Amino acid sequence: MEKYKKEMDYSYTFGIFPTFELINNKPECVIKIMIHEKLKITDDTKKLISICKEKHIEIEYCTKQIEKIVDKENTLIVGVFKKYTSVLQQNSNNVVLVNPSDMGNLGTIIRTCLGFNIKNIAIIAPCADIFNPKTIRASMGAIFSVNIKIYNSFYDFQNQFSNNNYYSFMLQATKSLQSLTKEDKKLPFSLIFGNEGSGLDKNFLDIGQSIIIKHSKNIDSLNLPISVSIALYEFSK
Amino acid sequence: MEKYKKEMDYSYTFGIFPTFELINNKPECVIKIMIHEKLKITDDTKKLISICKEKHIEIEYCTKQIEKIVDKENTLIVGVFKKYTSVLQQNSNNVVLVNPSDMGNLGTIIRTCLGFNIKNIAIIAPCADIFNPKTIRASMGAIFSVNIKIYNSFYDFQNQFSNNNYYSFMLQATKSLQSLTKEDKKLPFSLIFGNEGSGLDKNFLDIGQSIIIKHSKNIDSLNLPISVSIALYEFSK
Structure with missing residues (x-):
């Protein structure tokens, strides 16, 4: 895991909100979820962890890794996902x-x-x-x-x-x-x-x-x- | 002149576009215009300088000053202006x-x-x-x-x-x-x-x-x- 570069075939979600969106909508692309030791256990974080378990998504506790790749200090949850391509629906607006x-x-x-x-x-x-x-x-x-x-x-x-x-x-x-x-x-x-x-x-x-x-x-x-x-x-x- | 702080009674415009808007619309508040030695002479910069002369606005060539206060490296024109208050027009939308x-x-x-x-x-x-x-x-x-x-x-x-x-x-x-x-x-x-x-x-x-x-x-x-x-x-x- 390194700081994001365009050439990489994977990317990151920083923070709980986009990470939720990732695991709910593109679970098949998730590589793992990384959690910082400072993360407080709240209803939201419990829910995130439980969804990960349910979808067999790996959770890694790795404070140093996170600090190496984030751009804002207070990011305590990072999603790692494989980039993917989509097709547009025919006849769509x-x-x-x-x-x-x-x-x-x-x-x-x-x-x-x-x-x-x-x-x-x-x-x-x-x-x-x-x-x-x-x-x-x-x-x-x-x-x-x-x-x-x-x-x-x-x-x-x-x-x-x-x-x-x-x-x-x-x-x-x-x-x-x-x-x-x-x-x-x-x-x-x-x-x-x-x-x-x-x-x-x-x-x-x-x-x-x-x-x-x-x-x-x-x-x-x-x-x-x-x-x-x-x-x-x-x-x- | 120092890096902007909220408590100051003056502030800055960074770049030619907002500086034009400043001198055209609030000339009475302008303290001076600062110009970096790397500024290229173009039609726009000529126009800016000519408006300053016309409105008796001081122009200062001060590269180091600018580099001390800007937040983006390529800012070559800075407007310095006194903060002001406005009143809203009665019955306005x-x-x-x-x-x-x-x-x-x-x-x-x-x-x-x-x-x-x-x-x-x-x-x-x-x-x-x-x-x-x-x-x-x-x-x-x-x-x-x-x-x-x-x-x-x-x-x-x-x-x-x-x-x-x-x-x-x-x-x-x-x-x-x-x-x-x-x-x-x-x-x-x-x-x-x-x-x-x-x-x-x-x-x-x-x-x-x-x-x-x-x-x-x-x-x-x-x-x-x-x-x-x-x-x-x-x-x-």
Whole structure:
């Protein structure tokens, strides 16, 4: 066990909450649970230990190991899991993130998607590391309840979801989210968002319906997790 | 000049973007602009320097000073400004944050408020430090374009805005944001949100109309900046 690196074929959940999400939703990927000697026995930790026993998940008491790999001092529970790949459900409503670069944003978006019942997320590479513990922490473990597939190009995504209704979110769009009627929001949908800094390339103006979330001229743009969340809210109404 | 501390009566903007917002919107509070020797002359930096001259703002070239106070190595421009207080406009639509604790969240919310033309923000103490450079950075300088007033209690806020229509966002509410009609969203409004972890106290169920943003059972709650943004979107439609 060493400090997390992208190249590793395993990763970590730091803290009890994402570790619960891991063992409940992806028990087959868990390698072991590590516990720090300072961990206090509470109802939550008892529950965690009992689920581990029930699912035959190894528990290791290894304070030094934990201190070697965590990034915050007060992390007393660490889950170790094998990285895995997922497939997206055909004909699903989904969110497409083109080149997202910030792990905190990515985790927040994953969690909000789950909050609006979007369980299929496509990510176009290059992109932030979905399995970095920072992404997992920002998702609060929601990452283990959704399907995420990384595509090398948007074209690859299109091939699988040629029947979806595409909505490209970009500042150059003329149609506003605010003006969409119920009929404009067609299922199954793919809501497409660009990189934090550069947004979607202007080619996306020709891909499906381009949409802008109207905002005041006092700011350049809404930030990415905010835009995705507002779009999810509107499309799930 | 020393590393930022809450007790200081001045603070910093780190980087060119928030520094622009500072000198354009609160020139009377600027003490000076500090420039690192590695700063490259671009159109943006030329523009910044020219605005400083025009507004008689002192520019200091002081590499070591900057390196002593910044938290990220590549910060080459720092604005130094005196902290100030603001008053909220009477009868304004506003957002009320009760005990927000995270500076990143606070900055993101300030920026999103400005994005939806809400320029009056009430914060009920105790709360995160609005002038910490982290808050300013997360707001991308939007903090200099809005009025923020810190109240010691919600009661103090109510005294000033007794005619506003209150909407308390909380998980215990029965009325959903999604179900509000145009008539339900009365002006001027105060959208009230609780702390990141604990939300609003249940006493707020009796303050104005309590509202829940309906989400799936797969997550406990939407995060604070996401909730505020969705509410602002809906109320500004």
